Amino acid sequence: MSQTEVTYQKKELPAKLNKIGLILLAVGVALGVLGFFVDHTRAIFNYLLAYTFLISIGVGALFLVTLEYVTNADWSVPFRRIVEIFAGIIPFLAILVIPLLFNMHDLFHWSQKEVLATDKVLAGKAPYLNVPFFIIRVFGFIGIWFLFYFFLFRNSLKQDKTGNQNLTTINIRISAIFIPVFAITLSLTATDWLMSIEPHWFSTIFGVYYFSGTVIAALAAVTLAVVLLREHGYFDKRITNDHLYSLGALMFAFVNFWGYIAFSQFMLIWYADLPEETSWFIQRWAGNWAIFSILLIIIQFLVPYIALLSQPSKMNPKRLKFVAIWLLFAHLYDLFWIVIPSMPGMEKGYIFSWIDFVFPIAIVGVVILIFNMLAKRVNLMPIGDPKIKRGLDFHL
Amino acid sequence: MNNGRKIFGVSALFNKPDDIINAAKIVAGKGYTEWDVNTPYPVHGMDDAMKIKPSKLGFVTLFFGLCGTAFALLLMWYTLSVDYPLVIGGKPFFALPAFIPVTFELTVLFATISTIIAMLIFFFGLPRNNHPLHNTDYMKKVSLDHFGIVIEAADPKFDEYKINELLKSLNPVSTAVIYEKEKVRYPIFEPKFITFLILIAVVVSFGTYLTLNKLMYITPFSWMDEQEKITPQSKSEFFSDERGMRLPVEGTVARGFIPYPFMGVEIPDKYLSNPFIPTEENLTLGKKKFLTFCSPCHGNFGNGDGRLRGQFPNPPSLHSTRIRNFEDGRIYHVMTNGKNVMPSYASQITRDERWAIVNYVRVLQRAENASDSDIEKIQ
Structure with missing residues (x-):
């Protein structure tokens, strides 16, 4: 088809974006600190779920970047830079983790020495679940992700200036190494941060379950950014609804994947009916938690499934915007459903508290700030990529 | 020139996918309705160029898929919780989580089979087993390395001369008039077609027989045949008496068993009293x-x-x-x-x-x- 030149003019993001981000972050942090003094445990559990949500977006975005490289995809090249910017959350994870590490005793009762002395099961798990090794893992994984992010992003930026095709080849190699590393690190991250809140319970599929949510969150964030930026003309005009269709189809696929994995986890545990495995689901069926569990199916699976089922709906920017926001909320809700029922004091059912609504405000602020900061410095399209013309000419 | 045969349509062949998209756009712009494009592989952007509306087939799939869901759930609800309730694994009679996989399978089965049948009947016009374009030089070329376009004689605006001019103006490799073959009254009963069907039936039956009766019992697939377990009559190398079947532990009593005190006595001195009222x-x-x-x-x-x-x-x-x-x-x-x-x-x-x-x-x-x-x- 027509092989016209890429006509990309960098357009500054509006200045108010920075302001909005700062205000949201300030409000979130102020209320969060207040919440910390009002109800210490509740605040730290909410901080944990907010933190894992940021891992989802950051590391999930890095996975999407590498996925594009290893599959040699054309269609996603024009907005790969957006995905790379979202992966820019990764270095900040190392700073944001610090409040959690100082409050580990509230989160994880395997970290308390008194518990280990009386609890044989936890004593048996101690070679893996102990504080020094946990901290090594946390920073080790962030370090590994950062290295991959750093080299991929650096090469991609270099290509903007030089157009050197070899950089793509190098990035494909880095990506091929990253994917198995990602599988292991993300599974262990899910085990460390989410599964070990209830250290007696275990589910071998849990890492995959978290992975499915991770990709949904990252895709939703990317879709939302792409639709908004395209609406306001930050991209080449040749990004068509066909590109959006591919994003929508991927989201649809991962919504199905989430449903499949979540149901597999539930059905196997329900069918085998072993006390050491069912405890987790019984807790999530206690009192009004049952309503939350049913809502999870509706929010995370049924609504996005129906919203994305038909072909035109995957191409409709308005629909995609709605679904992207919905899915970001759904992943947050999924994490809420994983973390909060395990909190001490929640055994009989959910007890309302304003603290639960504080941290999502801060997350939105943090993501906007990081996005704005990185987007200011770089082109929003990888203009030096050898595949960008084919990517722009993509048609279904 | 046409030997008295009926014209099916006028065709043009192109070398490049860009040319065929351009041609499709122009032909669609002229307002023709009965025409089609044939390419050796799917060309991206063709739907837009031909101004084709999205297929309605998806609705058939959705409707029958939902029928499959409803059928599966009703079937399992009636058989397993109404007609013949059985306790399986201590689960409730209506054990929804256990029904989900079956429901999913039947949804997919109904959706796919109905899609194929709908495609055959409504989109291929089932009694028709051939298309006039089949077995022509045109079809041979477009299934190899050319991109073809045909405007059919059935089009209300069909005019052989005008269309020839139009297609020639698009710089094709060649243009040609395609004639229809003599119509067969009942194409389904054509000996060739019947032979073909019988051949398929034989191949499928033979293949199924081979898979289910032979292939399944060849070593790598027959793991379930050879198991580590010891059957009641087989020899055990584990127990010292070499019996596979073990005796119950001494003093074991079968469930519901009540011993009879006068067993083996010809005429006991007293008898049990009848515990049952003759209802x-x-x-x-x-x-x-x-x-x-x-x-x-x-x-x-x-x-x-x-x-x-x-x-x-x-x-x-x-x-x-x-x-x-x-x-x-x-x-x-x-x-x-x-x-x-x-x-x-x-x-x-x-x-x-x-x-x-x-x-x-x-x-x-x-x-x-x-x-x-x-x-x-x-x-």
């Missing part, structure tokens, strides 16, 4: 068991005139005064322990059933020797 239900059971186990020798009414007359010594009538004066426990003892040539029925008839038979025998005896007051009651 209608109990007597119905007794009648059924009596007719099954006792009547071959004792006869349907206990007269000693059974169907086996001559092959075994005749048992005495159950209506003699001596037997009528037996306690219930004594009749029970005879059934449990056996008497003379009559063997023990303890292993064939359960304890409760034997007592039910006793009650039924009492009914027979009373009916045979009914007093006048009994008859008055009935009247």
